Amino acid sequence: xxxxxxVALAGTTLVLAGAMSFMPNAPQLPVxxxxxxxxxxxxxLGAGWALLxxxxxxxxxxxxxxxxxxxxxxxxxxxxxxxxxxWVLDYSYRLPPPVxxxxxPDFELTDQQGNAINALSMRGKxxxxxxxxxxx
Amino acid sequence: xxxxxxxxxxxxxxxxxxxxxxxxxxxxxxxxxxxxxxxxARPAVFFVRADGTVAHSxxxxxxxxxxxxxxxxxxxxxxxx
Numbered sequence: 001x002x003x004x005x006x007v008a009l010a011g012t013t014l015v016l017a018g019a020m021s022f023m024p025n026a027p028q029l030p031v032x033x034x035x036x037x038x039x040x041x042x043x044x045l046g047a048g049w050a051l052l053x054x055x056x057x058x059x060x061x062x063x064x065x066x067x068x069x070x071x072x073x074x075x076x077x078x079x080x081x082x083x084x085x086x087w088v089l090d091y092s093y094r095l096p097p098p099v100x101x102x103x104x105p106d107f108e109l110t111d112q113q114g115n116a117i118n119a120l121s122m123r124g125k126x127x128x129x130x131x132x133x134x135x136x
Numbered sequence: 137x138x139x140x141x142x143x144x145x146x147x148x149x150x151x152x153x154x155x156x157x158x159x160x161x162x163x164x165x166x167x168x169x170x171x172x173x174x175x176x177a178r179p180a181v182f183f184v185r186a187d188g189t190v191a192h193s194x195x196x197x198x199x200x201x202x203x204x205x206x207x208x209x210x211x212x213x214x215x216x217x
Contacts, residue, residue: 090198095178098195099164104188107159109152117150119188125146126191126215127184131165131177133199 001061008053008073014046015080022084036088043081050077104129165195183211191215 018039054074058067108118142148152159160166160177167178179199183192192214194207 093198093200095167095195095197095199097197098178098180098193101163101182101190101193103190104182104184105162107162109154109159111150111152115150117152122184123188124186126186128211128215129163129182129184131160131163131180133167133176133179 001057001063001066004053004057004061005066005070006053008050008057008070008077011046011049011051011053012073012077012080014049015043015077016046018043018046019080019084022088040085040088043084047077047081050074167199181208181211183215185215191217 021039021042022036050073054070057070061067061070104119104122106119108116111117154160154177157166157175157177163180163182165177165180166175168175178195179202180195181193181203182190185191192211194203194211196202
């Protein structure tokens with residue numbers, strides 16, 4: 001029983017460590033980059049340990065308090081790992097609702113051949129204006 | 137081949153950079169947190185009619201989502217209507 005508790009607690013610790021390691025970068029760049037990928041794996045591993053500890057502990061253990069602790073621990077690990085994964089993979093990519101533009105504002109840019117491009121020079125033919133971000 | 141097709145259809149392509157974000161701000165497509173070192177544009181596509189009015193625009197609220205072929209065709213259809 002004590003061993004299972006230890007495994008489960010180690011799992012939650014792993015989840016917390018994985019989640020905390022996102023924090024330094026979180027305000028500036030809350031997106032999954034290649035460098036963030038190990039954190040997700042670490043958190044998944046931690047959640048797995050918490051699950052393993054809980055299942056084995058509840059199966060073989062006798063103490064009710066320990067079982068309750070194991071369930072609570074598993075819940076914490078699952079919320080931590082699931083929440084961080086959702087935040088990194090989905091939530092961090094969200095953008096505010098767009099501003100609706102009814103007509104093209106006056107703009108002035110230079111194209112690849114050095115021609116001046118502006119709202120007036122583009123008049124007369126329909127066109128598509130694409131804002132591309134390079135890194136997307 | 138592409139050049140022939142483009143000229144036969146009267147399609148021209150202009151590539152422009154907006155390092156000062158002036159046009160990006162004029163269209164309201166700034167993504168402030170897009171990069172840690174400097175803000176960039178959110179992905180946005182505007183379909184503009186010949187008279188300069190915007191027929192249709194697509195600005196996904198999740199920047200992992202790209203435009204699908206049907207979105208582009210719908211945009212063209214609305215522009216040329």
